Amino acid sequence: MGSKYTKRYTEEFKRDAIALVDSSGKTVTAVARELGISSESLRGWYRRAKADRGEGAPGELTQRRTRRTAPAAQGEPRAAADDRDPEKSDLTTL
Template identity: 60%
Template structure:
């Protein structure tokens, strides 16, 4: 069974992963989340910032943009 995390928690986890000298796996372990989950959040945040691959879909709704 998977846990649900708030958008704020995910945003903070992504920021930590991107700013840390630690690997994503180490950051995930420190936060108590799966490394695969954190990698997915980082990837989605990159796409949401417009830095992802061509044709990638962002997760924000049109009203959020």
């Protein structure tokens, strides 16, 4: 099983790790192994950095959009279908 807490990395560490992937020609997994971090963590940082630079896959969220939309996605309930489509909201008036 894993650790009981999530390790936090500084933004500087993340930038340096991403730069190492870009400059070394090694895979994300190889760089993560050398740094002693999770390859999934580094892969996520790398994808987010690419999206922030405009190099990400179509539809991928940038860091700015992720931060702005995350609280709303976690805290606000979804609207019911009848709230979104006025034609479906009240079938009894027909």
